[in-house]
Amino acid sequence: MHLLCRGHLKLLVVSLTAIVLLTGLYLLTGNLENDRSLLLKSCLTDTPAVEVFERAVFESRVRELEEENSQIRLQLSQSQGTTAQLAEGNYGNQQWGASADTVPEDGDIIAEEKDNHTDCPRTSTVQKCELIHVACVCAGHNASRDVVTLVKSILFHRRNPLHFHFITDTVANRILSSLFQSWMVPSVQVSFYDADELKSEVSWIPNKHYSGIYGLLKLTLTKALPFDLSKVIVLDTDITFATDIAELWGIFKRFTDKQVIGLVENQSDWYLGNLWKNHKPWPALGRGFNTGVILLYLKRLRRISWEQMWRLTAERELMSMLSTSLADQDIFNAFIKQNPVLVHQLPCFWNVQLSDHTRSEQCYTEVSDLKVIHWNSPKKLRVKNKHVEFFRNLYLTFLEYDGNLLRRELFGCSSQSSPEGVQLQAGLEELDEDDLCYDFRRERLTVHRVHLYFLQYEYTTTEDDTDITLVAQLSMDRLQMLEAICKHWEGPISLALYMSDAEAQQFLRYAQASEILKKRKNVGYHIVYKEGQFYPVNLVRNIALKNANTPYVFLTDVDFLPMYGLYNYLRKSVVQLDMAHTKKALVVPAFETLRYRLSFPKSKAELLSMLDMGTLYTFRYHVWQKGHAPTNYAKWRTSTTPYKVEWEPDFEPYVVVRRNCPEYDQRFVGFGWNKVSHIMELDAEVRLHALGCLADNDLSPPPPLIW
Template sequence: MLRWMLDLKESEVSWIPNKHYSGIYGLMKLTLTKALPADLSKVIVLDTDITFATDIAELWGIFRKFTGEISQVIGLVENQSDWYLGNLWKNHKPWPALGRGFNTGVILLYLERLRRIGWEQMWRLTAERELMSMLSTSLADQDIFNAFIKQNPVLVHQLPCFWNVQLSDHTRSEQCYTEVSDLKVIHWNSPKKLRVKNKHVEFFRNLYLTFLEYDGNLLRRELFGCPSQANPESVRLQAALEELDEDDQCYDFRRERLTVHRVHLYFLQYEYTAAEDGTDVTLVAQLSMDRLQMLEAICKHWEGPISLALYMSDAEAQQFLRYAQASEVLKNRKNVGYHVVYKEGQFYPVNLVRNVALKNANTPYVFLTDVDFLPMYGLYDYLRRTVVQLDMTHTKKALVVPAFETLRYRLSFPKSKAELLSMLDMGTLYTFRYHVWPKGHAPTDYAKWRTATTPYRVEWEADFEPYVVVRRDCPEYDQRFVGFGWNKVSHVLELDAQEFELTVLPNAFMVHMPHAPSFDISKFRSSFGYRNCLNTLKDEFHQDLSRKYGSAALKYLTAQRTA
C-alpha cells in the first residue's frame, strides 16, 4: 500500500522536467495537500540538511501570525543568494520570483487553507505556464513555489531569516544575525556542505557535529508540558519492572530483558527483491563497532542478501555512516539491510540484536552466523541449490555449516574443501574452538565430514551451537541471554525441541577470523557472579522449555546436569 501511494504521488510530478540533483523527490513537496491526511491542518516541511539551534515549538508558534482567513498560506524565508536576481553569470535566466525569491528548505504549509483555495490546480497551472518558456526546473519545487508566489504575493508569510540561514558560498546569510546566538535554523544548502565559505563556519560545523554526537536517549525523557500517553505495552513493562527484586544478585540480568531499545531499521538504502523460485537465503548477523572491519570481507565472500543488526551508540552510528559512505565495497552493495539498535543498559543484548536482524530478513531461508566468520566462496549459490535438493520447503531441517578457525590475521582463504583439508593437516586451520570449547561443535563430527559427499544427520548434544541455515519462521533467540554465554546454545536447543533435523552439509564451510576478545567475555571469565547468574538463567530457561514442550524437553535438563 505504501509503495502504491508513493508511486501515485510520483505520477503527479513526474511530468515536470527537472535538472536538480534531487530528481523527482525534489518535487514531492508540491503534493503534500493530497499526500497527508485530510484532517491535518498544518505541517512544517524541512530539507534533510537542516540543523536546529532552538526548540521547533517556536517555529510552530509562527502559524498564529498568519493573517486573514485564507490570505497567508505559506511561510518562507527570503532567499539569501542572488540566484533569482538573474545576475550570477551571462545569460542566466532563473524562474520568476518576487524580489530575491524564497528558499524552500524550511516551509510552513497551512494545509487547510491551501486546500480551500485549490492549491493543487494553482501550482499545476503555474508550472505548465512557466515550462512553456523555461522548459525545466533548475531548483525543483523551489522554482514552482516562487513562480506561484510571484503571481500571488499576498499568500506568503515571510519568516525572519534566522529561521533558514543558508550556508552556501554566495549568500547574504551573515546579514541575518549580529550574534550567532540569534540563530534558529542552519541550512547546509551547498553541495560543499561543511566546507562552505563563511566567517562563522567553524561554529556552525561544531554545532552540527555536536548534534550528531547527541545520545538519542536524552530525547526519551518526559518533557514538561507534554503528558505521556500510557500505552498497554509501557504499562505492562512498568509492572514487570516493579515485580523485580532489586536485592536479587541477578537483578541486572533480569532488568536487561525488559529494556526497550530504540531501533532504526534500514539505516542505509536497501534495494532487494527475493528470488521468486523460493530458494533465496539471507545471511543474518549482528555486530558492534569493534567488528566493523569485517563487513567488507563478508560482502566479498557472500553475494546474496544480508541482514545486519548493529549495536551502537548514536555517535557510533554516525561513524558507521561515514565508514559505509567511504567504502567502495559497501557503497556498491544495495542488498545489505543495516538495522541500528541503539545502546542502552550495561550488557550487550546479543540475542535481542540477533532477533532484529532475523525478523528483517526478507527471504524464505536464513543463514544464522556471526560477523567474525567468513563463509566459503560460492556458499550462497551452494545453499540455494541445497534448499531444493533437501526439500526444505516440506521438511524441518537445520543445515549445519561446519565452522573452522585460524589464528593468523593474514590468511590465504581456502578456495575448496580439498584446500581446507590440506590447511587443516598443515596446522594453518583448526576445527572451531577445539582447544577451548570442543563441546560447542563436536557433534558436527568433523572426522566424518572429511570424507562425506552427501549431507548427514547428527543428533543434538548438550552445549551444541552450530551455525545453521533454517526457514525464516524458525524460533527467535531467547532474549534473557545477554553478553557472553549460552546465547546460541539456547537457540539450537529450541530448534531441536521443535524437531528440526540437524543436517551437516558436506561441501560447505566457514572460517572464524581472529580478533581481540570482547568486553563481555572478559567479564564472564573474571566474574564469579556473572557465571553464577548465567547458570541461574540456564535453569530457568530449561524450566520454561519444559512447560512449553512438555516431557519431551526433560532430556535437555538431564543433559545439562550431567554435562
C-alpha cells in the same frame, strides 16, 4: 522607507545621548553649587527667598528634561518597532497595502498593539502543552538517515508535544515507523502518508532538480494531510534547529487575515538571473523565497483553492520554462509573484541557507542569533563561510547525540504514552529492586532504538526461490571483518550492528570510504543503539534475522569467513536436500586458526592437510569441544555425501534454515548459552531427524567456515 527609518533612529539615539549627558552635567553643576553654599554657610549670610527661587527653577528644569527624555524614548521604541518589522519584511502588511488587522482563528490568542504609524507586534507565545505539527517529505535510505538529525535537534529544544507528519515512500516508511516505534519518545505522535498516492498530482511537471518527483510533493500537502489540520511547519530533511520550534510555531499568530504562507527570503542570487550568461530562472518576487522552512496555513490555503491556483501557475510558466530547476521552490515563487499579499516573510535567521553561493553571512551578526541552519548544498559541511566551524559543530552535536537522552517526559504536560509504553511501565513497576537478578530482568524490558537499512540497500528476488541471506551481528570491534566477508560471500547479507549514535557515524564514514562496501548494495545494515549495561546479543541477532529478505538464512557469526563459492554451493544443497518441502537444518562445519595471517585453503584436501599440520583446528577444540562435537568431524573427513547428526546438549553449530525459523531467546544477554538455547529450540521443531550435515570430497568446494 527602510533607510529613512534607520537614519531617523540614529538621530534619535544621538539626541537622547546628548540630552542625558547635558542632564548629568546640569545636575553635577547644581550639586557643586549646593556643596559650595554648604561650605560657605558658616561664613556668609544667604537670603532665604533667593535660595527658594533657585531651587524652584532647578526643579522645573529637571522636570522639563525628564518629559523630553520620556518623549524621545517613546519615539525611539516606536522607530525600533517599525525597523524590526521592515527587517522582517512582512510583505502582506507593508508593500502591497493589505489589511493589517489580524483575525483570531482556530483558537489563536492575538497579542498586538497598533497606532497611526506602525504595527508593533509583541512576541507571540505558544500555549503550554499546545500540540505543534511538523511535516516532512522523506524518501529513500539517505533522507531517512538525514531526517533523524533534524528530529534530534527539534526534540532537544522542544517543550511542547509534537506531531510529525511524514510523506514517505515504502523504504522510508519501513525505516521511520520502526525507528519511532522503538524510540518511544513521550508526547510525540507520528503519522505516515503514502507518497505513491500523491505522485500523480505532480508527475506531469518536468523537474531537473536532484530531488526528483519527491521535491514537488510539498505542493500537495493540503490534500495529503488531514482536512482538520489547520496549520503545519514544513521542513526539508537537511535542517538543524538551534532553538525551540515553538518560537517558529508562534509566528502563525503574526499572520494577517490574508496571509497563508510564511517563508524566508532566498539568500542566493539564483532568482536575480545573473549567475551566468543566459541564466533564466522562474519568476520570483525580488530574490525570491527558499522553501526549506515553510509555515503553511492549511485551512486558509484550502479556502483559496490552493491546489487549483498552484496548478494554474505551474501550467502557465511551464509553457515557456519547460521544466522546474528547483522543484517546488520555483512554483511557490511564481505563485507568490502573482499573489504577494499571501506571503508573510520570516526573519532570515529562521532559514540560514548554507552553500557556496548565498548571502547567509549578511543575515546575522552573531551566530548566537541563529534559529535554523539549512544545509542546502550537496557539499554540506564543506561550504565557504567564516562561521562554518560553528555550523559543523552544531550539526555534528546532534548527529552523534545519544537519542536515548531525548526520551524525557515534558514537564507539566500529561504524557501521551503508546500502549507499548504503558505496558513497559507496568512491567518495570512489577520488578523488585532487591532481587539479585534485577539487572537481568530489567534488561529484558529495555526497548532499544532500531534504525533499519542505515545505508542504501537493493535486493532483487531470484526466480528459483532458493536464495540465502548471511545473517550476523557485530559491534564496533568487529568492523574490520566486513570487507573480508563481502569478498567471500557474494549473496545478500543482513547485519545488525550494536552501536552508540557516535559509533554509528564512525561506521558510516568507514563504509563510505571503503571501495568494497560501496559496491555492495545487497547488504542490509541495521543499527541497534546501545542502552543498558549488557550486550543484548540475541536481540541483535533477531533484528538481523527478521530483516532478511530471502527464503533461507545462513546463521553465523561475523568473525567467520565462508569458503569461496559457499553461497552458490548452499543454494544447490537446498534443492538437492528438498528443503522446500521438508524440515531440515544444514550444519556448516566450522574451523579456527590461532594465526593472524593465513593462506585460505582452496580445497578440502588442502584444509585436511592444514588440520594435520596444526595450522587449523576444529572450532573450539581447546576450550569447548562439546559445542561442536556432534558435527562428528571424524566422519566428515571421509564423507562424500551429506549425513545426519543427532542433537546433543550444548550443541551450537552454524546452520542454514528457512527464514521463518524460531527466533533467538532475547532473555539471554551478554556471553553464554545464547546460541545453545536457539539450537535446542530449532532441534525440537525439526524433531531431531532433520538435522543434516554438509560433506564433501576432494573434488568439491572446500569446507565452508574458518574462524
